[in-house]
Amino acid sequence: MLTVHFVRHGESAANAGNATSDPALIPLTEKGWAQARAVADSFDVAPDLIVMSPFERAQDTALPTIQKFSDCPVEIWAVEEFTYLSPTRCANTTAAERKPWVDAYWGSADPDFEDWPGTESFSHLIKRARSVLSRLNGMTGKVVVFGHGQFMQAVRWLVVATPHRIDSDAMRSFRAYDMSNPIKNGETLSLDHDGQRWIYNQ
Template sequence: MQLYVVRHGETDANAEGRYQGSLDIDLNERGVLQARELRARLPSQIDAVVVSPLRRAQQTAAIVFADDGLELHTLDAFRERSVGVFEGLTQAEAAQRYPELWAQNITRQWELAPTDGESVSQFVERIRKGLNELLANHGQQVVVLVAHGVVAKAIRALVRDDFSDFFDWQLRN
């Protein structure tokens, strides 16, 4: 399988530096423009498009592939990592409202999670299962996955079998 991982276009929360996680947020104007420009960067021959269920990814995929006639397949495994009580907050707001959690550097702990959120290990395991499903269903195909920054980060680390820069590497909108 040839897999192209695409991050959704920008949202207001991205522009403001807010944790989005599982919040279902629309693209902003810049995000719509980014999605319109993306198609030219992808291969002309694509067999399947798989999309996170979150609106920002769905909107990006719908814009990118509007003229292709490709069916968009939603796969829940590729939704963004839930960061629980931090969702919708900036880092400064999270540190102020939840100082005990913030002091633990909780979003970067492998086995711990913010209240009502997912740990990194839970998230990575979900992504691993999603990749296995993609391989089983699209083994020899060219697949575009429209998802999220932390999803891309996890896929990169899993494929490389190297998590050494997991918390530093970032795929921009």
């Protein structure tokens, strides 16, 4: 049996409403650091593997858990956040300022659109999420993955909704699911794999 705990990073500067630029370098707030410590406190037994995103806010969230279980192996996987708006265009903007662009992106429901440079399509996000689930499949024990809200949502949506095609309808379905099932900063989602299928522990 495999148990995977996906942990969303603690509150970041962007989550707090501050202007940010490089999506990979957004820092945690003091509240975010407190959430990171609370995550570490929630684990009584060392995991068999700690996985983290290459993004700063996820790695900082993982740090207290890594320090608590210093003998646990740590790996960086492609579990970074879904960046679908061009970082160049969005430089030094707040979440509120980006909202019209966000609404337009999801309203278009084009799963293959890429807002170059430095972005990926919705189809690619789902491909990444499937790849991570495939990589985890076959492992045993307990794995803790420190990542990001929309990536975690993609993983959960794949397990719960089991979409067969990634088209405009699927993209709309994902967006509706994401908006109605928000993942909070510092929240943990748990999945089990029994050797045959993934099970989401609500």
